[in-house]
Amino acid sequence: MKTDFLVIGSGAAGMSFALQAAEHGHVTIVTKGELDECNTNYAQGGICSVTYEPDTFEKHIEDTLVCGAGKCDRDAVELVVRQAPAMIRRLIEWGTRFDRTPDGRFELHREGGHSESRILHHEDLTGAEIERALIESVRRHPNITVLEHHFAIDLLTQHHLGEFVTRHTRGLACFGAYVLDTGTGEIETILSKFTVAATGGCGNIYSTTTNPVVATGDGIAMCHRAKAITQNMEFIQFHPTSLYNPGERPSFLITEAMRGYGAILRLQNGREFMDKYHPMRSLAPRDVVARSIYHEMKRRGEEFVYLDVTHKDAEQTRTHFPNIYEKCLSIGIDITKDMIPVTPAAHYCCGGVKVDLNGETSIKRLYALGETSCTGLHGANRLASNSLIEAVVYADRAAAHAVAHLDSVEIQEGIPEWNFEGTQHTEEMLMLLQSKREVQSIMTNYVGIVRSNLSLKRAMRRLSILFEETEELYGKTKPNRDLCELRNMIAVAYLTIKQGRELKESVGCHYNTDYPKEISNQ
Ligand code: FAD
Numbered sequence: 001m002k003t004d005f006l007v008i009g010s011g012a013a014g015m016s017f018a019l020q021a022a023e024h025g026h027v028t029i030v031t032k033g034e035l036d037e038c039n040t041n042y043a044q045g046g047i048c049s050v051t052y053e054p055d056t057f058e059k060h061i062e063d064t065l066v067c068g069a070g071k072c073d074r075d076a077v078e079l080v081v082r083q084a085p086a087m088i089r090r091l092i093e094w095g096t097r098f099d100r101t102p103d104g105r106f107e108l109h110r111e112g113g114h115s116e117s118r119i120l121h122h123e124d125l126t127g128a129e130i131e132r133a134l135i136e137s138v139r140r141h142p143n144i145t146v147l148e149h150h151f152a153i154d155l156l157t158q159h160h161l162g163e164f165v166t167r168h169t170r171g172l173a174c175f176g177a178y179v180l181d182t183g184t185g186e187i188e189t190i191l192s193k194f195t196v197a198a199t200g201g202c203g204n205i206y207s208t209t210t211n212p213v214v215a216t217g218d219g220i221a222m223c224h225r226a227k228a229i230t231q232n233m234e235f236i237q238f239h240p241t242s243l244y245n246p247g248e249r250p251s252f253l254i255t256e257a258m259r260g261y262g263a264i265l266r267l268q269n270g271r272e273f274m275d276k277y278h279p280m281r282s283l284a285p286r287d288v289v290a291r292s293i294y295h296e297m298k299r300r301g302e303e304f305v306y307l308d309v310t311h312k313d314a315e316q317t318r319t320h321f322p323n324i325y326e327k328c329l330s331i332g333i334d335i336t337k338d339m340i341p342v343t344p345a346a347h348y349c350c351g352g353v354k355v356d357l358n359g360e361t362s363i364k365r366l367y368a369l370g371e372t373s374c375t376g377l378h379g380a381n382r383l384a385s386n387s388l389i390e391a392v393v394y395a396d397r398a399a400a401h402a403v404a405h406l407d408s409v410e411i412q413e414g415i416p417e418w419n420f421e422g423t424q425h426t427e428e429m430l431m432l433l434q435s436k437r438e439v440q441s442i443m444t445n446y447v448g449i450v451r452s453n454l455s456l457k458r459a460m461r462r463l464s465i466l467f468e469e470t471e472e473l474y475g476k477t478k479p480n481r482d483l484c485e486l487r488n489m490i491a492v493a494y495l496t497i498k499q500g501r502e503l504k505e506s507v508g509c510h511y512n513t514d515y516p517k518e519i520s521n522q
């Protein structure tokens with residue numbers, strides 16, 4: 001199969017790239033489940049953009065830099081913040097509806113770490129609304145082919161032409177991907193002029209996560225295997241307030257916008273505690289809130305704290321957060337009367353595949369977008385609601401860059417078909433599930449909100465056993481989705497631990513007790 005643009009992933013990043021590239025050539029989107037199975041669909045709080053005074057670009061830039069704890073790339077921050085309003089207009093053109101006040105202005109929310117209200121939203125279901133609009137536009141577009149239940153296994157480079165390649169090989173380029181049709185078990189070779197890894201994040205390397213099951217870090221792992229450069233993987237962001245409801249996966253998010261609206265974090269005994277840790281109290285940056293909750297839970301031996309919104313007007317609470325209201329009610333919690341039990345959960349990967357200001361990776365003609373990428377916007381800790389806007393701004397940049405080079409690029413010939421020789425279907429599906437759980441347990445126990453040199457070393461040792469066992473199985477097995485995901489989770493866990501061991505300080509989302517700091521210290 002041949003296409004101008006191969007897009008792997010159907011979240012905000014992949015689909016907004018597709019819609020722009022499709023004006024100039026043929027786009028094929030492959031996605032491993034249904035189109036709407038993605039992190040984007042779960043986003044609640046909203047999408048950042050400077051909209052009205054007294055907000056300014058400078059304030060949004062400053063908030064992002066402060067939250068990123070000195071590790072942001074200023075050019076990336078400037079790009080995203082200044083391009084945001086134009087991309088909001090584009091999302092509206094594609095059909096997204098953001099909430100407005102009775103006088104027709106956008107209704108803006110505020111979340112942790114923001115000095116102004118600048119978060120556009122659609123009720124508390126912003127991601128689902130963006131995803132709906134993008135899906136409708138993609139389905140209508142005559143130049144876009146969508147292949148659901150198609151799992152990208154590996155990216156094609158000169159390696160597949162028999163050349164020896166390393167992370168330093170000059171002129172390393174991407175020619176497409178091997179893609180597994182999970183319905184038939186066939187592996188297709190999809191050749192493309194440009195390839196986009198937009199496969200989202202990797203929350204499922206942890207036992208408790210807000211991410212849906214598709215978020216297994218596939219794009220980051222594929223790019224790493226293809227010899228692209230990754231960075232900042234140690235900065236895994238834990239969301240402070242996921243609903244404490246043991247056994248539920250993914251963990252249901254209680255949006256930070258609720259704290260922006262006035263909700264207060266309390267201990268199980270009802271006492272407020274964030275004033276001990278940060279002047280912004282419940283609205284402090286996310287890493288500070290998550291560590292403070294962790295600290296209190298650990299020293300008290302408790303599994304959750306409370307988020308209290310009972311002092312706010314009940315009708316307003318139901319209007320602003322209808323989805324959360326209904327969800328909590330379904331498990332017996334009326335949030336207008338009862339406090340909500342919450343606990344931190346793995347939420348967002350601030351690192352990923354290193355890209356330039358056009359979203360291009362260290363491999364030519366390969367772009368990484370959205371949560372798969374590391375643009376430098378987030379530094380050591382992402383400012384709330386900065387990721388959807390990053391995804392669409394960089395998709396726009398990447399599409400413009402690829403389109404400008406479209407006529408000078410040829411499809412690469414001579415790539416061999418997938419070699420099934422010596423492989424069989426596996427009967428070890430239960431073992432794959434157990435291995436996935438082992439990865440999650442290693443990461444949760446040793447590479448969580450708080451780590452140490454010893455815990456990282458232990459994690460690496462235990463992971464290396466899983467790595468060896470899984471590679472052995474992979475060598476003799478016809479690929480299936482579970483096996484490929486396990487392999488990718490191990491690769492991403494490895495990068496998180498390795499890059500965490502290389503960082504000799506506590507900063508942002510990476511807190512190592514061997515480099516102690518005040519909990520509130522950035
Ligand atoms: P995704 O939307 O995750 O899309 C990835 C796509 O890749 C999926 O379609 C997936 O099926 C596909 N895929 C993965 N692997 C493969 C493979 N091997 N082959 C083929 N397809 C594959 N951010 C904000 O800015 N504001 C918010 O309010 C907000 N709230 C959030 C709430 C929750 C509960 C969560 C989980 C995240 C939230 N985020 C929020 C973060 C934000 O949603 C994500 O970072 C963003 O949506 C990522 O978009 P994406 O396009 O990069 O990836």
Ligand code: SIN
Nearest residue numbers: 044045255256384385
């Ligand atoms: C939330 O709504 O709290 C999530 C926002 C985000 O992750 O950016």
